[in-house]
Amino acid sequence: MAKVVGGIGTSHVPSIGKAYDMGQQEEPDWKPVFDTYKPVQKWLADLKPDVAIVVYNDHGSSMFFDKYPTFAIGAADTYPIGDEGWGPRPLPAVPGNPEFSWHLAEELVYNEFDMTVCQELSVEHGFLVPMNLCFPHEPNWPVKTVPIAVNVIQHPLPTAMRCYKLGQAIRQAVEACEDDLRVVIFGTGGMSHQLNGTRFGHLNTAFDNDFLDKIETDPLALTKLTHQEIMEEAGAEAVELIMWLTMRGALSDDLTRVHRNYYAPMTTGMGLIALEENA
């Protein structure tokens, strides 16, 4: 039987990818970002997941507002590196597990989560920055992936509770798979940030740290947040944090926190939490 063995909440700030590609890992203001992922890389190497389910949003790489799905799931052999307007990053294409993706899609849809299934999907910073930071990838990635894309950029967005319930349904779907797969799930995005208006650059470190506390110990409290509350407190783009609830919904409450970090150097609260299933 397949099982969920751990979950990671992480920001996916695109500038981290650019800094990585330019070899700026040791620069003083960047070093804290890259160093804090090292224990998580080590933990994942020991945990040996077969599949990473990555809950992210497409910021206009594969998806546009002509038809922007609320929930979508990748079901491809390979996910090419997308061109977001500045050329594809120099990373190897990311392998998929289409049989497992279709299994998840069937379970989720019959469980009343109506996913859009994507057989061609290029992936971008929302997906790639977390993967890049958490896994070695030369010459190839050590895990297969299932991208799950959530609309967090064009309101109306799914509610925080809906995202959490999607996570619960993902766990059930994973456990309904006969194959012995070890699965980790990523919730990506946020934390506090705003990228429009005169409030551009708004940060709320108190909100972010409280969110990091509660994602571990009291996720149900976070499911009650409305988009309005998240945006007022933490900035318009902070609504991305609802994707962390999908990750958390896929975990049990019998967890060990392996790592946690917070750093807000520029315009985004960069959060990181790694949670391992005890059983």
Added chain:
Amino acid sequence: MAAQRDKSRTIPGTTIFDGVESRKGYRINKFAMSFTKPKNREAFTADEEAYMDSWSLSEQERQFLRDRDYRGLIEECGGNIYMIMKLGTCTGHGLYHVGAQLRGQTFKEFMATRTASGAR
């Protein structure tokens, strides 16, 4: 149905990208999305006016593009920040240049408000 947004409580200095903005911004966002194709970036760089001609943009949108007025594109024309950012390779302007404009500051003034601006 629990209300997710309270439209009577506008958030100061904030534009929420919803159906109203997405309808208003459809043209400029589709134009900006075209920059995900190298041939379109090359065409814009080669002849901006000719490339803009090939899209049905309003004169206001075209003028904001000529002026590199990202505040205008986002706040007046419905531009989505993630789409507008795609113009950056051709215009040479990154997120923090756009952000400084949105805040009505110079790049330097904006950078001075950040705690570790080397992580840019």
